[in-house]
Amino acid sequence: MPTEHPSLPIALTMGEPAGIGPELIVMAASARHEAAPFFVYGDAGLLSARARRIGLDLTIVETDEAGTLAAFTRGLPVVPLANAAPDRPGRPDVAGAAAVIESIERAVLSVRRGHARAVVTPPIMKEVLYRAGFRHPGHTEFLGELACRHWQDDAAQGLATGGQDRETPFRPVMMIWSETVAVVPVTIHIPLSRVPAALTEDLIYETGLITARDLKARFNIAAPRLAVAGLNPHAGENGALGSEDSAVVAPAIARLRAQGIDARGPLPADTMFHARARQTYDAALCMYHDQALAPAKALAFDEAVNVTLGLPFVRTSPDHGTAFDLAGTGKANPSSFLASLSLADRMSR
Numbered sequence: 001m002p003t004e005h006p007s008l009p010i011a012l013t014m015g016e017p018a019g020i021g022p023e024l025i026v027m028a029a030s031a032r033h034e035a036a037p038f039f040v041y042g043d044a045g046l047l048s049a050r051a052r053r054i055g056l057d058l059t060i061v062e063t064d065e066a067g068t069l070a071a072f073t074r075g076l077p078v079v080p081l082a083n084a085a086p087d088r089p090g091r092p093d094v095a096g097a098a099a100v101i102e103s104i105e106r107a108v109l110s111v112r113r114g115h116a117r118a119v120v121t122p123p124i125m126k127e128v129l130y131r132a133g134f135r136h137p138g139h140t141e142f143l144g145e146l147a148c149r150h151w152q153d154d155a156a157q158g159l160a161t162g163g164q165d166r167e168t169p170f171r172p173v174m175m176i177w178s179e180t181v182a183v184v185p186v187t188i189h190i191p192l193s194r195v196p197a198a199l200t201e202d203l204i205y206e207t208g209l210i211t212a213r214d215l216k217a218r219f220n221i222a223a224p225r226l227a228v229a230g231l232n233p234h235a236g237e238n239g240a241l242g243s244e245d246s247a248v249v250a251p252a253i254a255r256l257r258a259q260g261i262d263a264r265g266p267l268p269a270d271t272m273f274h275a276r277a278r279q280t281y282d283a284a285l286c287m288y289h290d291q292a293l294a295p296a297k298a299l300a301f302d303e304a305v306n307v308t309l310g311l312p313f314v315r316t317s318p319d320h321g322t323a324f325d326l327a328g329t330g331k332a333n334p335s336s337f338l339a340s341l342s343l344a345d346r347m348s349r
């Protein structure tokens with residue numbers, strides 16, 4: 001599955017201009033993070049201003065895609081956007097939304113066009129993008145659409161796409177990964193009240209298939225072990241505390257097992273994250289966002305990485321959000337962002 005060229009740089013998006021994303025980028029550039037070259041689709045004025053605010057003396061080099069590797073030897077390569085982003089730390093503004101979206105679109109296209117080998121995205125503020133008309137719940141879902149647009153549509157036009165057929169849409173799957181624990185929310189950015197209806201046997205089965213496939217292909221785990229959480233307390237307590245575990249989750253697990261995948265469950269979610277339990281699986285499939293992300297962030301907030309599985313390219317992101325309370329102060333911890341760069345580098349080699 002990996003098709004990227006290791007000598008290519010990694011493309012960064014800019015993230016929410018008012019959040020900590022821009023300062024994480026300049027911190028990483030300043031640290032010459034493990035020398036895996038990267039560039040950013042961003043606003044050079046904003047990035048310079050943010051570097052100055054947090055006391056970093058950083059050379060910003062505006063360039064085009066062809067010049068990014070050479071520019072990385074001199075500083076932070078920035079491929080300029082058509083849209084501007086205001087430098088107002090802690091004060092998100094819909095005026096920056098077009099730049100945020102453009103940055104994501106161009107980073108994905110840069111991989112498709114062979115200018116980059118992976119995409120790393122600092123956090124976005126979803127609500128401000130919704131106000132600007134953004135139709136996707138978050139990056140994960142938007143990246144799935146961009147993959148379809150650039151890989152599937154190219155396949156339909158007969159262009160080479162590394163084996164992608166023109167019929168099957170990409171299904172992005174969120175995984176929060178760390179050495180401590182890896183979790184996959186089957187439903188992602190939806191209100192809790194909609195989870196039971198959204199949770200179908202097919203959705204759980206397909207999410208499990210994609211997770212197992214990408215753990216093999218991208219993480220070199222020969223026979224991935226999946227632990228599948230139940231939806232209800234005590235995984236439904238034999239139907240006494242809810243029917244979904246036996247009616248929906250268990251049949252999906254049976255289908256995964258029939259495909260040769262080592263999937264177990266439905267397991268009571270409250271007892272599957274303690275240290276001994278975590279030794280028994282490579283990823284926990286969880287039924288809703290916080291069932292997955294709360295344990296992952298509790299156990300590994302500073303180093304966990306958000307990875308999108310199911311795409312024809314590597315995408316990672318830190319596990320935290322925009323942290324408006326820290327933006328512009330220089331106090332944000334860059335470790336999850338640096339881990340995202342390292343993992344993107346490793347996965348795309």
Ligand SMILES: NC(=O)c1ccc[n+]([C@@H]2O[C@H](COP(=O)([O-])OP(=O)(O)OC[C@H]3O[C@@H](n4cnc5c(N)ncnc54)[C@H](O)[C@@H]3O)[C@@H](O)[C@H]2O)c1
Pocket residue numbers: 020121122123124125126127139306317318319320321322323324325326331332333334335
């Ligand atoms: N990848 C993404 O795009 C992504 C991920 C998560 C949240 N978000 C967005 O971020 C916004 C804010 O979300 P939130 O407040 O729930 O979570 P958050 O992660 O931004 O902040 C939660 C707490 O953690 C702290 N924190 C976060 N990152 C930190 C860092 N690097 N160093 C030190 N402390 C840090 C913050 O100061 C805050 O106290 C929301 O709009 C959400 O949609 C985006």
Ligand SMILES: N[C@H](C(=O)O)[C@H](O)COP(=O)(O)O
Pocket residue numbers: 124137138139140141289293306317319320321
């Ligand atoms: N659900 C993620 C989290 O809470 O960390 C976050 O919102 C990021 O999602 P995207 O990568 O889809 O934007």
